[in-house]
Amino acid sequence: QLQLQESGPGLVKPSETLSLTCNVSGDSVSSDHYYWGWIRQPPGKGLEWIGSVYYTGSTYYNPSLKSRATMSVDTSKSQISLSLKSLTAADTAVYYCANRDCPGASCYPHFQHWGRGTLVTVSS
């Protein structure tokens, strides 16, 4: 069973860059069976897709983030990472990592397994 565990700083200052990691266990982060994604949820609000990354480095991002997000896969550490720059209070949210299944040549777009999430608060 795939397991995902997010970790991050908890509190970051406005204008700084957020760095989050997601530890993957139960299967290889470099498996061609998965795409990896980040999703966030501001307190009391809905879900927002941030982006998705494949082990090859191929990425898709939510255009609304205006190029502030960067995602990557570190196969040596079995981790997925997210960097989000130029933070504002609007970036305060619980950040989740999740996987998309790729059973064959193509990947399903839905997110199958989710981590527990990590709360990030942007405040001075």
Added chain:
Amino acid sequence: QTVVTQEPSLSVSPGGTVVFTCGLTSGSVSTRHYPSWYQQTPGQSPRTLIYRTDVRSSGVPERFSGSILGNKAALTITGAQADDESAYFCMLYLGTGSVVFGGGTKLTVL
């Protein structure tokens, strides 16, 4: 900008049937959008219920079903139970690797 619409709130009596819908402000939802549905209780991460329109995720009870109704995706709970009281989010695939979530529907079972 494409917006995915959901009812803000719904209510159902125990044992009753409730239908959630997931629409697009620009056009109709079809199977090509690979609709998926997620359940979330307060303080928990989302749980995947339905994907590819009507496929139940492993371990999801049969009372949850997905479909296309008219020009929207739909999630139906048949025989609602008290522990179905949660928030429900739909997600649609817009192409080129891009997905978007609906705003979510809060279900009350009373």
